[in-house]
Structures are given as structure tokens and as C-alpha cells.
Amino acid sequence: MSFSNVLRNENQDVFEKIFSHPFVQGIGTGDISKEALAHYIKADYEYLNAFMHVYGVAISKSSNREDIQLFNQQIDFVLNSEVHPHNNFCEHIGVPYEELQGFPLPPTADHYIKHMLYHAHQGGIGEILAALLPCPWTYLEIGQELLDTFKPDSSHPFSPWIHFYAQKKVNSLTEVLCSKLDDYAEQASEEEKGRMREAFRKSCQLEYAFWDMAYTQEEWPVGKEAVR
Numbered sequence: 001m002s003f004s005n006v007l008r009n010e011n012q013d014v015f016e017k018i019f020s021h022p023f024v025q026g027i028g029t030g031d032i033s034k035e036a037l038a039h040y041i042k043a044d045y046e047y048l049n050a051f052m053h054v055y056g057v058a059i060s061k062s063s064n065r066e067d068i069q070l071f072n073q074q075i076d077f078v079l080n081s082e083v084h085p086h087n088n089f090c091e092h093i094g095v096p097y098e099e100l101q102g103f104p105l106p107p108t109a110d111h112y113i114k115h116m117l118y119h120a121h122q123g124g125i126g127e128i129l130a131a132l133l134p135c136p137w138t139y140l141e142i143g144q145e146l147l148d149t150f151k152p153d154s155s156h157p158f159s160p161w162i163h164f165y166a167q168k169k170v171n172s173l174t175e176v177l178c179s180k181l182d183d184y185a186e187q188a189s190e191e192e193k194g195r196m197r198e199a200f201r202k203s204c205q206l207e208y209a210f211w212d213m214a215y216t217q218e219e220w221p222v223g224k225e226a227v228r
């Protein structure tokens, strides 16, 4: 079995918890509060900025053009395509996207980006890929699950979001990251593979926690007002 499939299998428990989370199920039923959607968009906009920084660090550690090309393609997707699912949520709640940008991250999203940046700076390309992979992989499977279960048509408020993540392009972006991770895993020591497994699992847990953060509209318990 490939290393990426080992990672996927040993995190089946967390993937299932993500599919059944009330925010994710709410995308399927079309029923989520406007406040939770706005909270999600505010945090995700900043999260995606940090995600591109992680790809930037990966580019700086790349030793060949094939890897640079792969990370560049992922940045292009985040920059130019991921605005579509965000716009779907924004249109639904009737708030312009621009009004939800530039907010400080709540604790869980802050934890998630710092976890990825830690592996970006401390690890090699294999470890960075392991930390990044749950991000497209969980969204691809959420899209596929919601498409199969709810079969949204054009009257469904989140049909564009569901179709976006269930699409072939997200599948191929995930597959290419998996096969690159498998290449690096073949050369990696047992210790390095241990760090990859740890990074992957924590990102899965943080994907779950991110949905929960948006659903509960998590804030810092004290000192929320910015100090300038």
C-alpha cells in the first residue's frame, strides 16, 4: 500500500468525524447560520494566505523544477479558484467578500497555520507535504460525500461550493500531492516517516477543529481588541 494510503487509512476516524460535523452537514442540508458562515470566511481568507506562504517556503526548499511547478500550481489554485466557494458563502449571507477580509485569526485557525508553518520551516519537502495534504484531501472527500448524499441541484444554496470541491481539478491536485509525498516517503528514514505521520494526523485534527471553530464562532477568551 502507498504511504499516502497508509496515512488516509490511519486517519479514517478523524475523516468520519469531519463528515458528520454539524457545519459540514449544514452545507449539505443548506442550513447554517449566517454568523457561522461569516466566521468561517474571515478565518479561511487569512488561513489561505498562510497556506500560500507555506507553499512559498516549500518552493525555497525545492531542489528541482518539477517540485517548484507543483507548488506553483497549488498557489495558483488558491489564489484564482478558491475565491469561488468563498463567494458562494458570501452571496448566501449577503455580505461582500471584501468586508470579511483582514481579521485576526481565532485560536484554532491560529494554531493550524502555526502548525503548518512549523513543519514548513523545520521539515523537508516530505514533511511539508504531509502537513499540507489533509487540507485538499478532506475538502475533496467532503465535496464527494455531500454530492452523493444530498445530490444538490441548482436550487440548493451551496450547490456551487459542493460541486467545486467534488470536481476533478481538486481530485487531481490532491493526487499529485499524494504521489509526490509517496516519492519522498520511499527515500525517508523511519524517523522522518514518523514525523510525516504526526504532521498529517495533527492537520486532520485541526481540519475538524477549524469547522468546529466556525460553528461555535470561537473567539479568544480575553484581549480580543487589537493592541496597536
Ligand SMILES: Cc1ncc(C[n+]2csc(CCO)c2C)c(N)n1
Pocket (backbone or CB within 6 Å): 044, 047, 048, 051, 074, 075, 077, 078, 082, 134, 135, 136, 137, 139, 170, 173, 207, 210
Ligand atoms: C481550513 C481549510 N482547509 C482546507 C481548505 C481547502 N483548500 C485549501 S488550499 C487547497 C488547495 C490545495 O493546495 C484546498 C482544496 C480550505 N479552504 N480551508
